[in-house]
Amino acid sequence: MGAASSKDRDADADEKTFYAERETPISFSPGLINHLSDIPSGGSNTAPSSQRQATLDSHIKSRIASELARLKSEEDQVIQQVEAALEKENLDKELSSEQEAGQSVSSVVLERDVEEITKRVERNRAKRTELEGGQVGESKSRLLVCLKENQNTSLNCWQEVKDFKETVAGIEKNFVKSIA
16 A cells, blocks of 8 residues: 555645555545444534434334334243243142042132122122012012001001011021021
8 A cells, every 4th residue: 555645645634545555545525434334524523413422322222122022022932931830730739639638629610619609699699689589579569668658557567577577587487498
């Protein structure tokens, strides 16, 4: 590589000249050099322009967001794998303890039992509503009519009170039998 002559250096102080291997000068304007290097033309400040900085910030933020999304996705997968492994381990422990104890209770059996009990409760609620509207409703309405007619002498309604109590007691007994 050759050296530049003093005439070339003095001609244009802002222009940069580079020499190729065959000593052919290649010149670049200061505007092009500043644009490529993000150095403002007025000084030695090496900070990028505000527009370039905004572009860099935006690019960095998007890369961080995409990396964060990727990490969250991986975390979710790991959590699912751990939960599946724990569930399998718990089921294995449950099965081995059942075999040791001679019991046949598992989460599947318990879940089925809970569903069966839930259905029974719903049936009993329907029956109760039906009974309350039928036998109990009639007995209750007779008692209320008697009490309204005998406001000052409520003891005259002893038979209606007795009938109402017997009706409710009969329904309670039937309810207890249906649960067992």
